[in-house]
Amino acid sequence: IIKSSYSSSNGVTHVYLKQIYKEKEIMNADLNINVAKEGNIISYGSTFTKRTNDSEDSFDEEEDFWPSIEDSLTSLSEKLNIEIEGIGKDGESNFEEDGGRIPEGIESDQGYLINADGDVRPVTGVTIDRGENMIVAYIDCRYQVLAVNDLVHEAKYGVYPIGTNDPGDGERQIVEEQGSSTASPYGWHDEGNGNKFTTTRGNNVIAYANHKGEKEVKNPEPIEGGNDLNFDFAIDLTKEAPDYVQAAITNLFYVANMLHDVFYAHGFNEASGNFQNNNFDKGGLGDDAVNVQAQDGSGFNNANFATPKDGKRPRMRMYIWNKSEPKRDGDLDNGIIIHEYTHGLSNRLTGGALSENCLTSVESRGMGEGWGDIMAITFRLRKEHNRNTEFGIGAFVSDNLYGTRKFVYSTNMTNNPQTYNSTNEHKTKISNNYHAIGSIWATILYEVLFNLIDKKGFSSDLLSGNIEHGNTLFIRLLIDGMKLQQCNPTFFQARDSIILADAILNNSDNKCEIWKGFAKRGLGLDSKFENNTAIDGFELP
Structure with a gap:
C-alpha cells in the first residue's frame, strides 16, 4: 500500500510503501522508490519480507493472538x-x-x-x-x-555554548537543543507547517557555507545531522577553516537560534518584526528566517548583517580572519555573531519593523555598532565576572587582546577613558568612524550593565525572560528602549528611552543606577550638543 509520495524540486518523485499481510500492515516492512521525472526508477530500498509466503505461518491463528x-x-x-x-x-x-x-x-x-x-x-x-x-x-x-x-530525539550540537565566547575563552561542548518552546514551539528544525528538516535549517535560521562569496546563494546547502539531529562534527584548529566547515556552520546555527529565542523572551517577537518563516498567526510578516552564511569567501576580517523590512529575509555574512596562522574563523567567535544579529534587532525595532532607514544618522548608526558590542559582552558573562573584568570584541579572530576596538571594555577610566565628548574625534566632514562611535556608546552602557548587576545580581538563565537579575534586566531595557526611541535617535534620545523603559517596567526602581552609569561617562543631565560638538556633563538628577 502506498503511504505517501511527493516530488522534489529536482524532479525526482519519492514513493513510500508499506507491506500488507492478511489486510494488516507489517510495521517494519517498508519500501521506498525514487522515480526520475522521465518516469524511470533510479533507486529503491526495501525491508519487505518473503517469510509471509511460507506454507506454514510462524504463529497459531487464534482469535485472541493480538494482546489487548x-x-x-x-x-x-x-x-x-x-x-x-x-x-x-x-x-x-x-x-x-x-x-x-x-x-x-x-x-x-x-x-x-x-x-x-x-x-x-x-x-x-x-x-x-x-x-x-x-x-x-x-x-x-x-x-x-x-x-x-x-520518537523524541534531542538534537546535539558541538558548539561554544552561550557563556563561552570563543575557543580562547573555554572548551567546545556537546549541548542538546536548548531552545525555548515559547519562541520556537516546534524546535529549531521544524517550521510548524509540515516543513521539517534534519539539516541546519528551520523556522528561524538557515545556516550554510558560502565559500564562493556569492551575493545570493541560489541553492544553499545546510549541513545534514541525520534523523537523530546529531551535529557533532570534528574540529581541528591547527588546520584551515574550510577543513572544519561543518563544525563552524553548527556553531553559527546554534548561536543564531539562541539569540532568536532569548530576544523573543525579552520582547523581540513576531508582532515586533523578528525573524521567522512561520509567525503562527501572532502578528508581523513571516518568510524572513535569517540566512547565515559561514566562511563567506567575498572578503576577510569582517562580518555584516543586512536587515530589510519585516517579511524579507535578512542575511548574515561571516568571514575568515587572516590575522594569524592558521587563519581563524569568525563563525567560532560568538561575540561577532551576536554583534551582527543585534544589528537585525536594533534595525527592526527602531522606528518599527517596516522602516529600513531609522539607524542611518551619524550617532544612530554608531549606536547600532555599540548595541552589537554590548550585547555580545552581556551574552558572554559568567558568574565569576564583575565590574573589574575587561573584554575585547573580536579578540580571538584578530589575535589581539584589545580585539577590533581601540580600548577594551572596562569600568576603569585609565584602561578605557572614553566619554561622550570622545565622539567628536570620530565625526568629520570627510568621514565618520561608526565603530569608534559605537564603542563609546557601548562603554557608557557597560557602566549601566554592571551597576544593575551590582544591585540585582547575575543569572545565567537568559531564555526565561526573567528580569529579576541585573544582566537579564539590562537586555530587556535595551530592547524596550529600542522600541520606544524615535527614528534615528541621538545619544540623548536613546539614553532617555532606556530610562523611560525602566520607568514603565519597574516604576523607575533602577533610575539611580542607570543615571550613574550614563553620567560617569559624560552623558549626565547637563551634557549637551552644541555647534556640532559633544560636551560632557556629569550631573545626576
Whole structure:
C-alpha cells in the first residue's frame, strides 16, 4: 500500500510503501522508490519480507493472538520500569471497569512485526506520549516487547555554548537543543507547517557555507545531522577553516537560534518584526528566517548583517580572519555573531519593523555598532565576572587582546577613558568612524550593565525572560528602549528611552543606577550638543 509520495524540486518523485499481510500492515516492512521525472526508477530500498509466503505461518491463528491494549501496557510498564497512566510500575492495572478506557496520550493499533529471527509476528502497537519522550512499542501474543522506539530525539550540537565566547575563552561542548518552546514551539528544525528538516535549517535560521562569496546563494546547502539531529562534527584548529566547515556552520546555527529565542523572551517577537518563516498567526510578516552564511569567501576580517523590512529575509555574512596562522574563523567567535544579529534587532525595532532607514544618522548608526558590542559582552558573562573584568570584541579572530576596538571594555577610566565628548574625534566632514562611535556608546552602557548587576545580581538563565537579575534586566531595557526611541535617535534620545523603559517596567526602581552609569561617562543631565560638538556633563538628577 502506498503511504505517501511527493516530488522534489529536482524532479525526482519519492514513493513510500508499506507491506500488507492478511489486510494488516507489517510495521517494519517498508519500501521506498525514487522515480526520475522521465518516469524511470533510479533507486529503491526495501525491508519487505518473503517469510509471509511460507506454507506454514510462524504463529497459531487464534482469535485472541493480538494482546489487548491493557495487557500490552502492562507488559511495557514491567519491561521499562515506568509508570503509565492506568498501569503502575508494578504492572498492576487500574483501568476503569467500563470496557478499559484508553488513557489520554496513548494510541493503539494492530498489525505485524518482523522479529529478530525474521519471523512475522502479530503485535499490538502502542504509542505513549509522555511529554519528555514519545514511546512506540510492539508487544506480541506472548506478551514480549519486541521493539521500543522513542520518537523524541534531542538534537546535539558541538558548539561554544552561550557563556563561552570563543575557543580562547573555554572548551567546545556537546549541548542538546536548548531552545525555548515559547519562541520556537516546534524546535529549531521544524517550521510548524509540515516543513521539517534534519539539516541546519528551520523556522528561524538557515545556516550554510558560502565559500564562493556569492551575493545570493541560489541553492544553499545546510549541513545534514541525520534523523537523530546529531551535529557533532570534528574540529581541528591547527588546520584551515574550510577543513572544519561543518563544525563552524553548527556553531553559527546554534548561536543564531539562541539569540532568536532569548530576544523573543525579552520582547523581540513576531508582532515586533523578528525573524521567522512561520509567525503562527501572532502578528508581523513571516518568510524572513535569517540566512547565515559561514566562511563567506567575498572578503576577510569582517562580518555584516543586512536587515530589510519585516517579511524579507535578512542575511548574515561571516568571514575568515587572516590575522594569524592558521587563519581563524569568525563563525567560532560568538561575540561577532551576536554583534551582527543585534544589528537585525536594533534595525527592526527602531522606528518599527517596516522602516529600513531609522539607524542611518551619524550617532544612530554608531549606536547600532555599540548595541552589537554590548550585547555580545552581556551574552558572554559568567558568574565569576564583575565590574573589574575587561573584554575585547573580536579578540580571538584578530589575535589581539584589545580585539577590533581601540580600548577594551572596562569600568576603569585609565584602561578605557572614553566619554561622550570622545565622539567628536570620530565625526568629520570627510568621514565618520561608526565603530569608534559605537564603542563609546557601548562603554557608557557597560557602566549601566554592571551597576544593575551590582544591585540585582547575575543569572545565567537568559531564555526565561526573567528580569529579576541585573544582566537579564539590562537586555530587556535595551530592547524596550529600542522600541520606544524615535527614528534615528541621538545619544540623548536613546539614553532617555532606556530610562523611560525602566520607568514603565519597574516604576523607575533602577533610575539611580542607570543615571550613574550614563553620567560617569559624560552623558549626565547637563551634557549637551552644541555647534556640532559633544560636551560632557556629569550631573545626576
